[in-house]
Amino acid sequence: MLSSLPCGRFRYAGILKRLPFLIVPLLLFPFSIFAQQPICNVTTSAPQVHQEGLTELIGSITASCSGGTVGSTVSLNLFLTLNTNITNRPDANGIPTGITVTGATVGSLQQTSATSLNFSSVNFIVTGSPVAIAIAGIRAAVAPLSAGTAGSAPAVVTASFLGIGATFPSTAQLILAFSQPTLLASVLNNGVPCNGSPLPTTLDFPTFATTSESSAVRITEASASSFTAKQAGADSGMRILLKVGGYGTGSRVFVPDYIVGSTGSQPTSAGEFATSVFAGTYTPGGAGQLLLIRVNGADANGAGGTLAFPQPTAATTFGSVTELTVTGGNATVAYEVVDANAGIQESAQIPVFVVAAQTTCPSTLTPTLAVETAPVSTVATATLTDPIPRFVATNPALDCTVRGDCTAFYFPQFTVNTSPINLTGSSLGGPQSANVTTSNPGQGIVNFTTSITYQSGSGWLSVTPSSGSNNATLQVIASPMTLAAGTYNATVTVSAGSYGGGTIPVTFVVGPPGVTIQNVGNAASFTYGTVAPGSYAVLYGLNLLNASVTFNSLPATIVYNSATQLNLIVPSALGTQTNAAVVATVGTNVSNSFKVALALNGPGIFNPGIVNADGSINSAAHPAPRGNFASIYLTGFSIIGGMTTGTVTVNFGTLMNQPTLFAGAQPTLPALDQVNVTVPSALTLSPNPVQVQVCIPGSLGAPVCSNQVPLYIQ
Numbered sequence: 174m175l176s177s178l179p180c181g182r183f184r185y186a187g188i189l190k191r192l193p194f195l196i197v198p199l200l201l202f203p204f205s206i207f208a209q210q211p212i213c214n215v216t217t218s219a220p221q222v223h224q225e226g227l228t229e230l231i232g233s234i235t236a237s238c239s240g241g242t243v244g245s246t247v248s249l250n251l252f253l254t255l256n257t258n259i260t261n262r263p264d265a266n267g268i269p270t271g272i273t274v275t276g277a278t279v280g281s282l283q284q285t286s287a288t289s290l291n292f293s294s295v296n297f298i299v300t301g302s303p304v305a306i307a308i309a310g311i312r313a314a315v316a317p318l319s320a321g322t323a324g325s326a327p328a329v330v331t332a333s334f335l336g337i338g339a340t341f342p343s344t345a346q347l348i349l350a351f352s353q354p355t356l357l358a359s360v361l362n363n364g365v366p367c368n369g370s371p372l373p374t375t376l377d378f379p380t381f382a383t384t385s386e387s388s389a390v391r392i393t394e395a396s397a398s399s400f401t402a403k404q405a406g407a408d409s410g411m412r413i414l415l416k417v418g419g420y421g422t423g424s425r426v427f428v429p430d431y432i433v434g435s436t437g438s439q440p441t442s443a444g445e446f447a448t449s450v451f452a453g454t455y456t457p458g459g460a461g462q463l464l465l466i467r468v469n470g471a472d473a474n475g476a477g478g479t480l481a482f483p484q485p486t487a488a489t490t491f492g493s494v495t496e497l498t499v500t501g502g503n504a505t506v507a508y509e510v511v512d513a514n515a516g517i518q519e520s521a522q523i524p525v526f527v528v529a530a531q532t533t534c535p536s537t538l539t540p541t542l543a544v545e546t547a548p549v550s551t552v553a554t555a556t557l558t559d560p561i562p563r564f565v566a567t568n569p570a571l572d573c574t575v576r577g578d579c580t581a582f583y584f585p586q587f588t589v590n591t592s593p594i595n596l597t598g599s600s601l602g603g604p605q606s607a608n609v610t611t612s613n614p615g616q617g618i619v620n621f622t623t624s625i626t627y628q629s630g631s632g633w634l635s636v637t638p639s640s641g642s643n644n645a646t647l648q649v650i651a652s653p654m655t656l657a658a659g660t661y662n663a664t665v666t667v668s669a670g671s672y673g674g675g676t677i678p679v680t681f682v683v684g685p686p687g688v689t690i691q692n693v694g695n696a697a698s699f700t701y702g703t704v705a706p707g708s709y710a711v712l713y714g715l716n717l718l719n720a721s722v723t724f725n726s727l728p729a730t731i732v733y734n735s736a737t738q739l740n741l742i743v744p745s746a747l748g749t750q751t752n753a754a755v756v757a758t759v760g761t762n763v764s765n766s767f768k769v770a771l772a773l774n775g776p777g778i779f780n781p782g783i784v785n786a787d788g789s790i791n792s793a794a795h796p797a798p799r800g801n802f803a804s805i806y807l808t809g810f811s812i813i814g815g816m817t818t819g820t821v822t823v824n825f826g827t828l829m830n831q832p833t834l835f836a837g838a839q840p841t842l843p844a845l846d847q848v849n850v851t852v853p854s855a856l857t858l859s860p861n862p863v864q865v866q867v868c869i870p871g872s873l874g875a876p877v878c879s880n881q882v883p884l885y886i887q
């Protein structure tokens with residue numbers, strides 16, 4: 174016996190050295206070679222769990238151990254690793270709570286990593302019968318295994334199990350849970366009627382259902398056991414988070430306090446989905462009837478708060494409603510599952526009642542209804558404070574696929590005209606457009622969004638409006654402003670989610686440059702982007718010869734014309750407008766629409782543009798005597814009743830705000846302005862020339878100053 178001891182120790186040490194390479198689903202190593210070891214078999218349970226869940230209660234692991242020396246104590250160390258995070262709530266010492274071990278005592282439990290548990294000193298006494306050691310209560314983040322998205326492949330929670338202290342046969346990896354989607358849903362959204370929806374005299378379910386406009390969300394289990402009431406170690410039962418949006422200022426929204434599902438004695442319905450109006454009757458006991466109770470104080474994710482009312486202990490018919498707090502037209506309400514039948518695929522209707530004043534028809538509001546499994550979270554790790562259970566945000570698939578009513582008259586039937594669009598334009602030229610129509614021949618409101626995918630080029634296509642509801646006309650606009658000649662392709666997708674949509678191919682053939690506006694600005698200062706009504710402006714572009722020009726459809730006066738430049742007078746009739754669309758037309762060819770800002774005053778001094786008192790143009794050869802007057806010629810004043818709109822001043826270098834002798838329109842030439850000013854005697858001859866600038870209050874009262882031009886003095 175003693176002679177064999179070194180060999181036995183050597184074998185045990187060798188096995189320990191090889192452990193990193195021998196981690197297989199189930200391994201067990203002898204704690205001592207001198208004791209007869211029990212032999213353990215492992216079985217597991219693998220319940221169905223929520224595919225969207227982040228704290229799902231997975232199956233148990235049971236080790237049934239037989240053999241060994243009767244009366245001896247066997248001590249095991251067990252190591253468990255999942256293929257996802259373990260999310261039991263830790264206590265103040267970081268030890269996961271809610272995990273139980275039966276059939277043995279446990280010295281300590283540690284979560285050694287996000288996915289691993291270590292059970293140390295798991296002790297049991299060997300008897301003549303098998304000893305069953307069961308580990309249960311482990312919670313796991315299931316959603317990351319399948320991205321938590323509706324319709325994705327079911328996730329499987331698996332575990333690797335390593336034990337020291339008994340003999341286990343090698344087994345395949347343990348399966349502890351299968352996931353399935355939780356929620357299916359359909360929405361009947363009747364929005365906010367433009368003819369108004371009155372407030373009932375009695376604020377209860379039966380009166381609302383017969384008086385006010387209502388919409389409804391129908392929720393259905395994806396499988397029979399999806400709706401779960403509160404479990405051991407959880408903060409709440411599974412919740413349903415209902416979101417309402419776009420209800421506009423002044424709208425009031427009411428919801429029932431109780432929702433009785435399809436297994437109830439009388440399910441809740443406000444008459445949607447071709448069902449009879451009933452507030453709901455619930456009878457407790459038996460196999461369970463689906464019952465949801467509104468949660469008071471839940472946050473926008475459906476977490477926290479408490480049940481608004483207790484679960485009835487006797488058959489009860491409900492009727493109470495509660496007004497939601499609507500902020501910016503949006504609100505949320507959470508319902509908690511308090512009872513359900515795990516053997517039947519259940520559904521429920523959640524009505525939403527709206528109270529609103531009469532408005533102009535058709536209504537421009539586009540209310541939305543949406544539903545999610547809640548509390549909604551993104552936290553897939555074990556934390557002290559996050560709710561249990563919690564779920565990732567998902568967009569449920571339609572429940573009509575399992576209820577067989579997808580084509581029923583009460584559902585929206587969204588359609589899009591998907592005829593191909595073919596447009597032509599000129600490189601750098603104006604936009605081209607075509608229309609796309611949408612329609613909803615069904616009932617209710619269905620909201621849609623648009624998106625663009627480019628097969629060539631980018632940024633040249635837009636859709637307006639980019640979203641809407643029901644029957645609409647969309648304008649698809651192709652702009653060649655940044656495109657070289659060639660053929661460009663894209664697709665426009667209009668989607669109403671599960672209710673339909675369509676994809677429209679767009680082909681844009683761009684030819685050589687046509688009539689094109691590239692820039693517009695002050696003709697005196699050559700500053701661009703802003704002009705004043707009634708002033709001289711310069712317009713640069715391509716193929717402009719013999720062009721006419723409009724500002725917001727008002728004709729401009731052309732004073733100079735070439736293929737690349739136009740000098741013109743901005744229409745005075747633009748008045749106090751703040752911006753203008755500038756368009757040039759040559760024959761039947763129309764340019765792009767070029768946007769410019771309009772200023773009340775936008776002074777610009779011509780250069781040369783200063784005339785001395787003797788009539789000579791100011792220059793180095795003809796300086797202005799200090800103390801004499803000079804005339805400054807410019808454009809950009811707003812002249813009303815022959816007067817400027819504010820006091821005009823002149824800056825001479827650092828000598829600021831000098832008064833004028835005259836400021837106004839030059840009497841013989843349209844759009845030309847004139848300022849007469851005394852050249853200050855205080856000016857020194859250094860520097861020479863001095864920079865001159867004309868200023869006038871703008872539309873907001875702050876000074877608007879011209880460009881600077883040189884004034885030679887003597």
